[in-house]
Amino acid sequence: MIISIGNDHAGPEYKKAIVSFLEEKGHTIINHGTDTFDSVDYPDFGHPVAYDVESKKANFGIVICGSGNGIAMTVNKHQEVRAALCWIKEIAVLARQHNDANVISIPARYTSVQQAVEMIEIFLTTPFEGGRHANRVKKIASK
Incomplete structure (x- = not known):
């Protein structure tokens, strides 16, 4: 998988x-993130991830900022992106099962690295359930 x-x-x-x-799991990574703790603007790192997911260059995206909110808002501006802000495992499961999220947003200041x-x-391993959720997901992108 490409992430x-x-x-x-x-x-x-x-x-x-x-x-x-x-x-270690065999995935290919496209890295758009900063490697330093110097202050930067999260949209500069979120938009490239969104473009990768939107263009199908990547199967999934992962975005990280302090609260997870700003970078999630950024990537959700893209029509084919469904980013979910996740802070516990149960939210990550539901984001995939019910919302077919293709980007996970991590709040670094509110979760541990292990979490x-x-x-x-x-x-990455939870499938979309489809069914009654499919029509709802389709409505997310409709205007």
């Missing part, structure tokens, strides 16, 4: 652990 990842200054250590975990890795593993 695009982007993070701001709140997430370098998260990204490092996540990338290591995913590469983030666990959520991502669940997010």
